[in-house]
Amino acid sequence: xTDDLMTIGQMCDKFDVTPRTLRFYEAKELIFPIRxxxxxxxxxxxxxxxxxxxxxxxxGFSLEEIRQLLNLYDLGDQQTTQLTKxxxxxxxxxxxxxxxxxxxxxxxxxxKEQLTWFETELSHRGVKLAAE
Amino acid sequence: xTDDLMTIGQMCDKFDVTPRTLRFYEAKELIFPIRxxxxxxxxxxxxxxxxxxxxxxxxGFSLEEIRQLLNLYDLGDQQTTQLTKxxxxxxxxxxxxxxxxxxxxxxxxxxKEQLTWFETELSHRGVKLAAE
DNA sequence: GTTATCCTTTACGTCAACGTAAGGTTTACG
DNA sequence: CGTAAACCTTACGTTGACGTAAAGGATAAC
Numbered sequence: 626x627t628d629d630l631m632t633i634g635q636m637c638d639k640f641d642v643t644p645r646t647l648r649f650y651e652a653k654e655l656i657f658p659i660r661x662x663x664x665x666x667x668x669x670x671x672x673x674x675x676x677x678x679x680x681x682x683x684x685g686f687s688l689e690e691i692r693q694l695l696n697l698y699d700l701g702d703q704q705t706t707q708l709t710k711x712x713x714x715x716x717x718x719x720x721x722x723x724x725x726x727x728x729x730x731x732x733x734x735x736x737k738e739q740l741t742w743f744e745t746e747l748s749h750r751g752v753k754l755a756a757e
Numbered sequence: 758x759t760d761d762l763m764t765i766g767q768m769c770d771k772f773d774v775t776p777r778t779l780r781f782y783e784a785k786e787l788i789f790p791i792r793x794x795x796x797x798x799x800x801x802x803x804x805x806x807x808x809x810x811x812x813x814x815x816x817g818f819s820l821e822e823i824r825q826l827l828n829l830y831d832l833g834d835q836q837t838t839q840l841t842k843x844x845x846x847x848x849x850x851x852x853x854x855x856x857x858x859x860x861x862x863x864x865x866x867x868x869k870e871q872l873t874w875f876e877t878e879l880s881h882r883g884v885k886l887a888a889e
Numbered sequence: 890g891t892t893a894t895c896c897t898t899t900a901c902g903t904c905a906a907c908g909t910a911a912g913g914t915t916t917a918c919g
Numbered sequence: 920c921g922t923a924a925a926c927c928t929t930a931c932g933t934t935g936a937c938g939t940a941a942a943g944g945a946t947a948a949c
Contacts, residue, residue, distance in 0.1 A: 632925080632926080633925085633926070633927095634925065634926080643907085643908080644925095644926085644927095645906095645907065645908065645909085646906085646907065646908095648927090648928095649906070649907060653906095662914095662915080662926095662927095663914075663915080663926070663927050663928090664915085664925090664926060664927075665926085665927090680860065680864055682817075683817065683857065683860065684817065684857070684860075684861060684864070685815065685816065685817035687905075687906095688905075688906075689905090697868075697871055697875070698871060705879070705882050705884060708875070708878070708879060708882075708884075709879065709884060711875075712872070712875050712876075712879065715868060715871070715872055715875070716872065718868070719865065719868050719869065719872065722861060722864065722865050722868070723865060725815065725816070725861065726858060726861045726862060726865065728812065728815065728816075729816060729854060729857065729858045729861065730858060732812055732816070732854065733851065733854050733855060733858065736829075736847065736850070736851050736854070737851065739829055739830060739847070740844070740847060740848065740851065743829070743840070743843075743844050743847070744844075746840070747837070747840060747841065747844065750837050750840075752837055752840075752841060764895080764896080765895085765896070765897095766894095766895065766896080775937085775938080776895095776896085776897095777936095777937065777938065777939085778936085778937065778938095780897095780898095781936070781937060785936095794897095794944095794945080795896070795897050795898090795944075795945080796895090796896060796897075796945090797896085797897090814936095819935075819936095820935075820936075821935090
């Protein structure tokens with residue numbers, strides 16, 4: 626039975642972040658570890674949120690943007706008004722992400738084309754490339 | 758015959774950036790506007806590079822990462838060694854971008870699922886959503 | 890000629906996202 | 920008992936990517 630609760634050190638190992646980062650995220654109300662005396666204990670929920678946080682960061686979202694989106698993934702019994710707002714926000718975010726994906730695909734295609742061009746250029750110069 | 762050369766103001770209008778940003782990018786050697794007296798004049802090359810810069814930023818790359826990638830898109834007559842390094846760098850970058858795209862697709866799917874869940878939840882509460 | 894617009898440089902300010910250092914507490918081991 | 924490991928808080932520092940303010944030159948319009 627894995628304990629469900631993890632210390633800050635264990636979290637750092639698991640997610641490859643520093644303690645400072647976790648404390649910082651707590652201060653910014655992105656995660657809510659419980660306390661045993663002074664010490665923080667991170668729940669499954671915290672881990673799920675952290676995973677989403679790190680994911681969001683890789684997509685270039687700010688912590689504040691991420692914080693708002695997180696409400697989407699664990700709604701308690703909030704006001705319906707609040708829910709609706711979150712819903713709309715998530716829709717906008719989805720659209721942004723889809724646009725980003727499309728643009729990313731284009732950029733990937735461009736880059737690939739450029740790489741092919743490069744390869745011929747290099748081979749003209751007699752450079753042998755390592756087979757990938 | 759559109760002039761090929763643009764002033765900083767025209768650039769700002771075209772790309773929706775501030776003069777400060779363009780001067781900053783020049784200082785960081787991302788673009789190389791020529792000078793007419795004091796004034797900067799931006800070439801087609803600068804515009805191509807700027808476009809890539811802004812694109813890269815949206816994908817979460819740092820200016821320094823972008824700067825290195827830019828060499829890929831306008832190679833002069835550099836050393837072959839340098840070319841090969843650029844090539845390898847670009848391949849790594851391509852891989853990162855593809856991973857990012859895949860991860861993005863997953864995140865999009867997750868988010869969509871969450872949104873569907875949300876819709877049923879909201880409709881249970883008798884909320885009418887605007888048709889998109 | 891002066892007023893306005895557009896450009897310039899220099900330099901200090903700012904904001905996000907942490908890093909890092911200093912000093913204090915709790916638990917575990919020899 | 921001491922000390923080492925892992926945690927804590929407080930607080931100042933840093934880096935990237937610009938913003939913003941001050942002071943001034945060049946040109947066009949009135």
